[in-house]
Amino acid sequence: MESSLRRTMEYSVSKVPQVTLGFWIVKIVATTLGETGGDWVTMSLKLGYLIGSAIFAAFFVALVAGQISARRFQPPLFWATIVATTTLGTTMADFFDRSLGVGYPGGVDIIFALLLLSLLAWYKTEGTVAVRSITTPRAEWFYWITVLFSQTLGTALGDWVAGSDRGGLGLGYEYGAMIFGGALVIVGALYFWPRVSRTAVFWAAFVLTRPLGATLGDFLDKPLADGGLELSRLYASLILLGIVVAWVALVPQRAASHADG
Template sequence: MTQETSATPLGPEAEAPARHQPRRIRVPEVTLRFWITQVLCTTVGQTAADLLNEKTGLGLTGVTVSMSTLLAVALVAQFGTSAHRAGVYWLAVALTGVVGTLVSDDLTDTMGVPLETTTTAFAIALAAVFVVWYRRERTLSLHHIDTTSRESFYWIAVLFAFALGTAAGDLAAERTGLGYWLCAALFAAAIAAVTIAHFALGLDAVWSFWITFVLTRPLGASTGHYLSEPAGHGGLGLGTVVTSALFLAVILGLGFRDAVTRRAG
């Protein structure tokens, strides 16, 4: 699924002049490889969050603060690049996935906020980001993320999208009672439905992108749980360490291949 620039969820997309000096776009082109890496990062986001919570002894709040600090460092590096750098970008995405998961889990498990409340709150927050982003920049297209302001809105939206996906995925898992594997299949089917609606029925490209983006989070979480949880809990029993390392290795391998391909070209 690729993102076109013809329309946005808030109406026809106007070509407004950038508020700052345009620069080279630092986000990747939306291709099949983008979505594969996205799902891998969301899986790592879930298993790494579980691993850190289990092993560090800092508690959910302490781990959330620590990982938020690392995310801030990664975003400084991302904003400091002159063009798209796959390793820097996907590191920021993976850390955003970890932080989004931890924030959602901390609100629910530590503070006792119901999943219905967190899901609604994150959905409203994400919608508010889109409204402000569009009113300020007159575009939500990834093809037009060519200023610091637009990229800032993008990363805020990514964080809320991950948090929303975590809360909504946990809520769906609790209400349906399905196992991890069936939940993963359900979210994969939802992504397939959005893809068909986009290519066959003309669903707006920006809507398609962000709906799919949110759905990748519970898909990755369900996959991560299925691989890492013990067999007695409905998983394969690989553990969070092995699962996180496995998916991280694949992400790094894809990034290395991109770098080699770019140099060869």
């Protein structure tokens, strides 16, 4: 019994990084990369949202399988999988919003429902959706699917707030970034309120970092006439990728303990 518990805790510790300020900073950079990288494949290369989603889905499944088969926490593998969820989330959200013709509000509704279903299935199966519950391959699949839907929802939210077409609120990328950045600060402050579930705070922050990254990514590569800086999607993506790689290579990271999250 004791050896079984030890193996379970080692699995948990080995797979999930500690959630620190640095974690959230690189998460925002990775989500911004997901926006510019996803747009580069679907728009600049003109492959379309469906083909783009299929390409990134293949990377997502392969990397999650690698995550699950790994015996310990490996920062390069973990963050590569995060980037895969951000790029796939971008193309999936664009497919819902644009290719299916449901508009930004419709896309938000569909993806929000998928996220809730993922969390509900995870909770019903494991009894919790906390990071510390990732003690089996099944729980890890739930974790990554939930991460994917949270990234997709974040993209749809960012487009809905910033965009002026397809039912968007038309607030622009700068105001969109400020709105989501402010909401993220509020959620971060709630972390220190004992009565608020830290698990709920974690997932709320995880969702909010994505629209912040989405609006920042759109601000970098959208045309000047649309309020962007009109930078090359490829060059912006390479710069952001370089930041993520440098952070992973140079900043020490530790696996989360069984009591975290």
